[in-house]
Amino acid sequence: MSDNMSKVDHAIEMLKSSGVRITPQRHAILEYLVFSDSHPTADEIYKALEHKFPNMSVATVYNNLRVFKKTGLVKELTYGDASSRFDFSTKRHYHVICSNCGKIVDFFYPVLDEVEALAAQVTGFKVDHHRLEIYGVCPECQAKEVDAPSKPKQESSIS
Ligand SMILES: [Zn+2]
Numbered sequence: 001m002s003d004n005m006s007k008v009d010h011a012i013e014m015l016k017s018s019g020v021r022i023t024p025q026r027h028a029i030l031e032y033l034v035f036s037d038s039h040p041t042a043d044e045i046y047k048a049l050e051h052k053f054p055n056m057s058v059a060t061v062y063n064n065l066r067v068f069k070k071t072g073l074v075k076e077l078t079y080g081d082a083s084s085r086f087d088f089s090t091k092r093h094y095h096v097i098c099s100n101c102g103k104i105v106d107f108f109y110p111v112l113d114e115v116e117a118l119a120a121q122v123t124g125f126k127v128d129h130h131r132l133e134i135y136g137v138c139p140e141c142q143a144k145e146v147d148a149p150s151k152p153k154q155e156s157s158i159s
């Protein structure tokens, strides 16, 4: 936890040094991003913080996320049709994505530099980055899949 707090402090320092003014909302959004490892959407961040900042709108959250993104603190993830998710990333990692509920989990694996080198060699491109996404069904969705058919539907009418 103190590790996360220092991450927040470090990020705040970085924002300040790039000339970004730290408002209480900005601080709260950043803190939420650091502490949640769920890659939240702007809407999720808004819902989690709206009780603290009744005057804040989803647009405000978006604008703040865009500021963070510009400084390189936060990455915007666009996978498929779902709305953008935001990732506070200090370390390079890959994503494992649930094709059922859309949950994204971080997966740390040595960066596949070899693939880039090979691609450059084979195609003559000047390769600068690559994307790798792994898809499957998350443990929670697997549990639901197992539960669903065996649960008797009439139970609720008895109680
Ligand atoms: Zn899932």
Ligand SMILES: [Zn+2]
Residues within 6 Å of the ligand: 039, 087, 089, 093, 094, 095, 105, 106
């Ligand atoms: Zn991530």
